[in-house]
Amino acid sequence: MGQPEVVLGVGGGIAAYKAAELLRRFTESGHAVRVVPTASALRFVGAPTWAALSGRPVHTEVWDDVDEVPxxxxxxxxDLVVIAPATADLLARAATGRADDLLTNVLLTTRAPVVFAPAMHTEMWEHPATRENVATLRRRGAVVIEPAVGRLTGADTGKGRLPDPDAIFEAAxxxxxxxxxxxxxxxxxxVISAGGTRExxxxxxxxxxHSSGKQGYALARTAQARGAEVTLVAANxxxxxxxxxxxxxVGSAEELxxxxxxxxxxxxxVVMAxxxxxxxxxxxxxxxxxKRDGVEPxxxxxxxxxxxxxxxxxxRRPGQLVVGxxxxxxxxxxxxRAKLARKGCDLLVVNQVGGGLAFGTxxxxxxxxxxxxxxxxxxFGPKEALADALWDAVSQRWSPA
Structure with missing residues (x-):
């Protein structure tokens, strides 16, 4: 079996330079990557950089190597298409089926999973047009990662920052x-809770x-990869x-x-992990x-x-599932079994702890x-495997019989 083939599409935003680190993560982990930058992206990072890091030629135009119909x-x-950064313009063109450059042509011809990692100013991300485009892409089966909150171009701060390349790689x-x-x-x-409260x-x-939160975080990562909009309430x-x-x-039980x-x-x-x-x-x-000498506490x-x-x-509301x-x-x-009946939840994940089991592993x-x-x-296996098994059980309960 050969290396997985990944197309890395790079949009024309200032965050294009971060895609170089994402490219390195893919190549160092054994993926074969073709970089397809937009014309605007090449204003931020040139084609020689992408070719050097990928070890493969960089296609930028539909007219390159026409005989190969790129x-x-x-x-x-x-096997996978990742767009990072996905600008507001690129999301709009993808959502409306435009095919005015090589990258949007690739998006129309691929049958592989597609992951968009948006990056733009907060006002652009929150604009109704962008929100509608994101909803359209998600409805069609694409995974659109929510942007991070942080420093944007210039002195601006808000939601719209490209997530960390390592985090994008793990999601992809x-x-x-x-x-x-x-x-x-x-x-x-x-909605998932994770970690351990402190009183x-x-x-x-x-x-x-002793809860580290690793299982709850695994649940959050796998749910996001399966297209969900995820909120993680993390205790310590x-x-x-x-x-x-x-x-x-959060910190305490009351805060959680x-x-x-x-x-x-x-x-x-709702998952209470x-x-x-x-x-x-x-x-x-x-x-x-x-402590006082001679005085017991x-x-x-x-x-x-x-x-x-x-x-x-x-x-819980009608149709809502609660997992404990x-x-x-x-x-x-x-x-x-006793706890499942007592709590009244739909699903309960029960595991043995103590003696080096579960907590912190x-x-x-x-x-x-x-x-x-x-x-x-x-x-017994990775916590991600348990997370996927749980989401399988959840998904089955939403599927028609």
């Missing part, structure tokens, strides 16, 4: 891995847990934000509860609790935190329990 051949040969890699399966979550709004005891100490994580995912940081209930109001599926503390100190001390009284998963399940996670140390399946093993009684074992 406007058809490139699209047909591609996941789309390529799915092949022709397509973005089955396109048009869906997904303050004093200004220095807290009650917490130190992981890079996935490309195209809106991340809302507020963020999840607000985001769930517009969501099609975060490890939420069951208890919090009854009293938060204003100053650091100090006062016992710490605890009170229950709200049951966020049960609340979300009870408040259960971390068990013993009697894993029995505990999971890159692998997981679980069983997906459904309210209808079905059980889907997911063997």
């Amino acid at each position: 406007h058809v051949r490139l699209g047909r040969a591609a 890699r996941r789309v390529l891995a799915r092949g022709t399966a397509g973005p089955d979550l396109a048009g869906r709004r997904v 303050p005891l004093d200004p220095v100490r807290y009650l917490g847990n 994580t130190a992981l890079p934000a996935p490309a195209g995912v809106t991340v809302e940081p 509860r507020t963020a999840m209930r607000r985001a769930a109001a517009e969501a099609d599926v 975060a490890a939420v503390a069951d208890f919090r100190p009854a009293r938060q001390v204003a100053q650091k609790i100090k 006062e016992p710490i009284a605890l009170v229950r935190n709200p049951d966020v998963l049960a609340e979300l399940a009870a408040e 996670f259960a971390a068990e140390t013993e009697n894993v399946l029995a505990g999971g 890159d692998e997981n093993e679980a069983v997906i329990l459904a309210a209808d009684g079905t059980e889907t074992p997911v063997p």
Whole structure:
């Protein structure tokens, strides 16, 4: 089996220089890349740069090597097409089926998955015309990554910044891995919690847990690659934000509860993957609790935190799916089944933790329990594999029988 063929289309924006790093990521990971820059893109980065980094000739015009019919051949040969940066003009031309340069011809002839990574000023991204063009492309099956928030051209700051090239590469890699399966979550709004809450005891100490957030982030990355609009409520994580995912940081269980209930109001599926503390100190001390010689510390009284998963399940809108996670140390399946019934959610992912399992690792093993009684074992493997298995279960519940 040969190298995967990737067409990297480069739009005419200042962020074109970042596409050089994206190109390097593809080539260093074993992908064969053809770079197709627009005429405007060549004003920012010249063809010799693209040829040197890709190790292949750069086509810029439909009139180059006419005998090879490049406007058809490139699209047909591609296993993946990535457009970065995708300017407002390029999104508009793609959405309306224009074929006025080599890149838009490639977009019309390819049957491979297409990923757009937009970059533009905030006002352009928020304009109704751009939003309609993005919706059209997503409806047709393309993956349009939400732009990042940050410094734009000049002194401007806002949403419209090209996501980090590493993050674009990871998102594109996941789309390529799915092949022709397509973005089955396109048009869906997904809300995911990740990480572990911390309940303050004093200004220095807290009650917490060992959750790293890796499983929740894997869920966010895979959902985005499958076309969903993803909001990630992240409790005390130190992981890079996935490309195209809106991340809302929180600290305590109450903060997570507020963020999840607000985001769930517009969501099609809500996934509670975060490890939420069951208890919090009854009293938060204003100053650091100090050790005093010969004096034993006062016992710490605890009170229950709200049951966020049960609340979300009870408040869900018609058609909305609610998914929970259960971390068990013993009697894993029995505990999971009891929790599924008690919480009232549609799906529950139950896994064993402790002894180096699940928390902080890159692998997981679980069983997906459904309210209808079905059980889907997911063997030990990368957390992304478990995430895809869960999205398969979700997608099946939206598909016609």
